[in-house]
Amino acid sequence: MFAKTIRKDHYGYYFIAPFFIIFTIFGLYPILYSLYISFTNFDGITTPDFVGIGNYVAVLQDPLFYKTLFNTLFIWGVSVVPQLTISLVLAFILNDKLLKGRDFFRAVYFFPNIVTAASLGLLVSLIFDWQSGGLNHFLMQIGIIQDPINWKNDPWFMRLIVSSILFFQYFGYSMVIYLAGLQGIDPSLLEAAQMDGAKKKHIFIHIIVPMLRPIILFQMITSIIGGIQIFDQPFTLTNGNGGPDRAAMTSIMYLYNVAFQSTRFGYGAAIAFCLFIIIILLSVASFIMTKRKSRS
Amino acid sequence: MKKWFKSTIVFVCVAMLLAGCQLSPSNQTKQQEITVWSFTDEAGYAIEKFEQKYPDIKVNFVNIPGNFYITKLKSALQTTSKAPDVFMIENANIRELIDVPYLENLSASPYNANELIQEQYAFVQANEKDTEGNVRAIGYQGTPGGIYYRRDLAKQYLGTDDPEKVGSQIDTWEKIFEIGEKVQQLSGNKVHALANWNAISNSYDGIPWVKDGKLVIDPTYMEVLDLVREARERHVLAEYEDGSAGYAASMQKGEVMFYPGATWGLQYTFKANAPDTEGMWGLAPGPSAFSAGGTYISMYSKSDKKDLAWKFIEFYNFDHEFLSELAKEQDYFTSNMVVNDKLAPSLSSPYLGGQKHFAFFSEAAKRVPVYERTKYDATINNDIYKNVLQLYLNQDIQTKDEVVKRIKRDVVLRFPELEVD
Secondary structure, three states: OOOOOOOOOOHHHHHHHHHHHHHHHHHHHHHHHHHHHOOEOOOOOOOOOEOOOHHHHHHHOOHHHHHHHHHHHHHHHHHHHHHHHHHHHHHHHHOOOOOOOHHHHHHHHHHHHHOOHHHHHHHHHHHOOOOOOHHHHHHHHOOOOOOOOOHHHOHHHHHHHHHHHHHHHHHHHHHHHHHHHHHOOOHHHHHHHHHOOOOHHHHHHHHHHHHOHHHHHHHHHHHHHHHHOOOHHHHHHOOOOOOHHHOOOOHHHHHHHHHHHOOOHHHHHHHHHHHHHHHHHHHHHHHHHHHHHHHO | OHHHHHHHHHHHHHHHHHHHOOOOOOOOOOOEEEEEEEOOOOHHHHHHHHHHHOOOEEEEEEEOOOOHHHHHHHHHHHOHHHOOOEEEEEHHHHHHHOOOOOEOOOOOOOOOHHHHHHHEOHHHHHHHEOOOOOEOOEEOEOOEEEEEEEHHHHHHHHOOOOHHHHHHHOOOHHHHHHHHHHHHHHOOOOOEEEOOOHHHHHHHOOOOOEEOOEEOOOHHHHHHHHHHHHHHHOOOEOOOOOOOHHHHHHHHHOOEEEEEEEOOHHHHHHHHHOOOOOOOEEEEOOOOOOEOOOEEEEEEOOOOOHHHHHHHHHHHHHOHHHHHHHHHHHOOOEOEHHHHHHHOOOOOEHHHOOEOHHHHHHHHHHHOOOOOOOOOHHHHHHHHHHHHHHHHHOOOOOOHHHHHHHHHHHHHHHOOOOEOO
16 A cells, blocks of 8 residues: 655656756855955956955955944844834734724734835935925924924934834834734633733733744844845935935945945955855844743 | 657757747848947937938947946946947046946047047047047037026026126125025025035036045145035025935025036926926026036947947037037037037027027036046045035034045045055
């Protein structure tokens, strides 16, 4: 009835081959080629010269690289903390089956995620415009200010604005992921806790959060990767120049400017690989921290 | 059975692949083709006229708008098979590309462009030659600038809208600042003399930053720092960011008196942003003669259709009949001095209240300073200097010494090969 040996036919490879072929051509090859370029002074037109680790040394000595890295981490940090906490609380509240209109609010909170990042950046840019922005007009009409405020001239304000856009755009997405995680928690656990007299606050802290730890880890790692790659919002908000003293220029914007505006592909590729290493380090650190917490 | 089935499938697949590779039918008409790349669609008119004149040549026009044009062009020039025969280069990139060997030497025979470009303005010629003095690109566009002003505001605040009289009232920045203070007060902060600080600094774009491999900071750039600060302090600026919605709307609403702009500004800036203000504009010379932008045509040095490519380049730059048509029908100011001088007495613009704008620009073009620009200038000016200028304007950098230090630091980082004191 059953075959005595496992048939080791090669047909399986044919089925998985398309993915690997496409990945090799459009994924692996460009990555390896970028790595090669990062060791050259390729400017897109003249024959590239091999410069060894020259580009990497230059990146590590480049104050603008550190500045954009700081901008990125600041913008990411300020947006991600409220994003992951508020969305968790919202998910917990909207998971309550007895709550009226919960489907409506789930949809409403998710809406900002559907709007493209570039349009949000542009919209906010128009609102905060110095002379023709909606906010200044409103504040002047109700008499709070006499002269329009140049909001976009303040470096810290610009960074906070980008953080707010990111928060606004992604808290709904995080909430949906948490909601999916909450479906996986055994209701009998929650019922048992309720019967033992646990309040909602205690259930949230002692059951929901520990049970959602893998989801939180997933959210942390994806937000780190996404956070380092912030581009569209500050780009449209600042017309691509990074705002006052490049305060809202993120690392990827800098990479884009170097590689595609100044066509210094070698240097741009070196920045890309430095960022790649930073993402790996941050992801590993986040993984270890979450593991340690779950052990303790 | 199984083998037969497999062979059939293999045969069908191979047949399908080969079907895609069949040779295209031979061209019966023997029409020759060239490929032209550009970053704007304005070449469409020239191509249409060129094909009318040379019906045996077909031009395949590829328009790649946006920032990626130059990246795509560079990679295409490297891969011989996909490169265009003729391509346009924007003023911002011309000096960066002028020494690249993929640009055909047009000074050589049979082109002998050195003689032809004598018909063009001197400031255009300066950009066309590589570091050895060979012509590698030819700029068809003439881009001298002037001050576009609203006639209604000029009448109200200056007592006249006559271009000559207005011109004499705005021939120094000090005079413009005085007008700016006056109109700001009289209008209750609704009308300003200039839209933003770019209006001042852009008038000096082009002054070289590098000489013989060494950073040289021209004193004019330091004077501009004082001017922009003074303009802000005296409320001369409406503070509309360039290209913003407010900036565009100010043209229609009449909130700014003077906009320095180049020839192309008439079509692409003023008519586009303020279409309902025909007849309400005038042109006058400002405190400094300048040019902004410009488009250059080059030939691919490895093209196998150089004769056709040259026909097109020659047509677009030196065919007087075509250039006159282009000027009349498209209201386009070209770089050809001979043609412009001929048209100057007759061409006027209803949008500019019937002013003879070709006469104005023909004169302005002859006054534009001629600079020997290097491949570094555009980046140092736009990315480094303008950034530091904004910091100085906003008082984030207090002194000019700090400005100089900052410029030097950024230049060393960006161009380590340059000598910086």
